[in-house]
Amino acid sequence: MGRSGMRGEDSRPPVRRSGPPAPSGTDLADEEDGGAGNDGTGVPAAADTATDRARAGARDSRTTGDSAAALAAEESPPGRTRTAATRTPPGRTRTKDRTRPGERSRPAPAGRGGPGGGGRGGAGGPGGRVPRRRRRILRWSAMVLAFVILGTAGAGYLYYRHLNGNIKKGELNIGEHKAPRPTPNAAGQTPLNILVIGSDSRNTKENLKLGGSSDSVGAAPLADVQMLIHLSADRSNMSVVSMPRDTLIEIPKCTDPDTGKVYPASSGRLMTNQSLGRGGAGCTVATWEKLTDVHINHFVQVDFAGVVSMADAIGGVPVCVDRDIYSHTNDDKGSGLKLPKGTHSVKGEQALQWLRTRYGFGDGSDIGRAKAQHMYMSSMVREMRENATLSNPGKLRGLAETATRSLTVDRGLDTVMKLYDLGNELRKVPPDRITMTTMPFDYLGARVVPKPGDAEQLFRLIRDDIALDGKDKKKKRAAAPKKSADAAADDAEIPVQVVNGTRTDVLAPARGRASTVAQLLVGKGLTRAVADTQAAVTEARTVISYPSVDLEGDARRVAELMGIPLSAVKRSTDVSGVTLVVGADWREGAAYGGGSGSPQDEGTPESADLLNGADEDACMEVNPAFTY
Missing domain, CATH: 3.30.420.590 (Nucleotidyltransferase; domain 5)
Structure with missing residues (x-):
């Protein structure tokens, strides 16, 4: 091909x-x-002082063991001796239980491609999926x-x-x-x-x-x-x-x-x-x-070059197909990926073919290809963590060069x-x-x-x-916003302007949304609420703005009545009074978050394939x- x-x-x-x-x-x-010190994201910046460098080197040697020390020794300037930081304590034997790709030999249970079993790989035929022991995975x-x-x-x-x-x-x-x-x-x-x-x-x-x-x-x-x-x-x-x-x-x-x-x-x-x-x-x-x-x-x-070179460096990446595949068309298009049913270790050009295959996976669209790439990345990381070839200083150095250049x-x-x-x-x-x-x-x-x-x-x-x-446990919420020093006016005395901000990159504004929400406010007793049907704004999230501290209490009262989080109440010099912009997160329904009044659903949409x-x-x- x-x-x-x-x-x-x-x-x-x-x-x-x-x-x-x-x-x-x-x-x-x-x-x-950026800059020296902590970058504000929870990830410390790199060590810049001689002391920090020494500490970093000691930590890294402890992390990677003898192979790392060997590589460090290779890079030492002439006349300088490096000592491995990781040693086996007296009385303790360090063992390695590593298996190269293609050498796994545990028998497969029925239904997983083993003898007499169905499922992936067929009835024990070539290319059948052989289950591996569960490992600790670097995601x-x-x-x-x-x-x-x-x-x-x-x-x-x-x-x-x-x-x-x-x-x-x-x-x-x-x-x-x-x-x-x-x-x-x-x-x-x-x-x-x-x-x-x-x-x-x-x-x-x-x-x-x-x-x-x-x-x-x-x-x-x-x-x-x-x-x-x-x-x-x-x-x-x-x-x-x-x-x-x-x-x-x-x-x-x-x-x-x-x-x-x-x-x-x-x-x-x-x-x-x-x-x-x-x-x-x-x-x-x-x-x-x-x-x-x-x-x-x-x-x-x-x-691509970085990903494929790393596949070669670690000896291949295990992937699986549920039937024989040949991603090739009569007019000589397609990635050319050709594999029998089951699990295989791919590297080099074949690894690239896997990453590029679209026609042969799923419905032939980019959606199937994305799933195949997820599988490849997952398997690749497992192999990098466990493949014994990474104990070789030369291959370790080659992998480091390839990775950083890409x-x-x-x-x-x-x-x-x-x-x-x-x-x-x-x-x-x-x-x-x-x-x-x-x-x-x-x-x-x-x-x-x-x-x-x-x-x-x-x-x-x-x-x-x-x-x-x-699976989230009940989250510890941030401290509740402090109460406003400004007391709200009577509900009937609070003027509110409602703006339709439901337009998105792919959707037109929800028709009549500002008028609908204004009527909801009137029904809650905010009788001075009116819709601004001329403003053209786009907001991903619903927000309530107020121009000065003397109107903060009024804005918070509007949020309270409509079930909108107080975190959505913001002071802004872009408005002249309390303004509710209905965002794309509230395109329909009588209650904020959609629906007819039930709390906003915090679950993942069913259409998301997890x-x-x-x-x-x-x-x-x-x-x-x-x-x-």
Whole structure:
């Protein structure tokens, strides 16, 4: 299969050999708080003093053991001797129970591809899925960050300096829209949000060699993978939300920090992957913040060459398909991925084929490809943590070089030490408290748009730091807002202006919403409430504004009567009186949050397809039109 075949999944819709047509699509990853000391996100900055460096080196040697010490010794200047910091205590024997990929031999139970069993892999046939022992998993969502950590943690400070030079840096948010920072919880903790971006750029010989078209060299890159990692404030859980690259949204105005070129806001909806080519990853961050109103602390961008090279370095990545797959069309399009049913270890060009496959998975759209990429990343991280080849200093160094050269990060993550500390934060979450999902969507022809209501509900859960798995214990709420010194006027004497702000990137304003809510206020006794039908605003969340302290009590009274959180009451010089802007989170219903008066549902929308991070048995569903 030539490279031209793999390019096919990036271009025209396939000519299928059989089966129904599928939607088209293409493939496939706080700087504001930067500076010395803590960056404000819970991740300490890198050590800058000689004492800190020594402490960091000792800690890293303890972390990685003898292999790290060996690598550090290789990098020592002539005449200087390094001593391994990790030693086996007297009377204790250090053992390793490692198994290379392909050497697992435990028998499979019935129904999982073993002899006489059905399920994945068939009745014990070749390629049947052999269950592995359950391991402690470094969750896939930390993959792009953690592969640097795992590959370099024991390299010693001198080598850190070299690796730091490999990492490319960019501005965090170069758009005109910036989401508000979250309020700390009762313990003073704040969540952490990291946007992972996968670039399809072919502007290096490594990426071009892996199947890119020479025609695309020099073209603006596309953000063909976009995943938001949300780490809860108390570090008890993690949520990962992917946005399909075919999603149509409005992209805000962005300014390239290197050239000064200004990219005006899109006049209509564009595919979200185009944001990366409008000044860099900082525009993709701005696009996410505009859509979700979620404050993003960091971004990490990675290219194909880095992912594939790491697969080679660790000896392959296990993946699974539920039937034979050949993602290839009669007109020589498709990734060319060809695997029999069951579990296989992929590396090199075959690993790239897996990551690029669209036609052969699910319904042939980008949705199935995103799931396959999730599986690949999850398996890759497990192998990196457990594969015995990483004890080899030479391979460890090679992995570190490959990983750091493939990264672009914001300036708040611009050293290996900062990535190391961030990785430690991510590792605090147990695998069964990691939830992965794709943003709820509706099809719009061959593209998708955020699903009205459900997408906003999902992002509200992220903003409010509510776990998607529904396992949150009763949260410790932040201290209640202090009571206003201004007493509210009588309800009938409070003038309120109501504005319809329900318009979104993909939805027109809810018709007559300002008038409806104004009538609800009148029914509550606020008889001076009126609708402003001329104002044209957009608000993701409902907000009540007041211009001066003498009207604060009135604004809080409106919130109390309508069941709106007091955190939504804000002082603003942009209004002349108490103003209620009905946001996109309240497009319908008599009570704030929707419905007819019941408390707002804090559950994950049913349309969100959830995957638990502890699931090692996931297997990709193959499109029946692409089997052999």
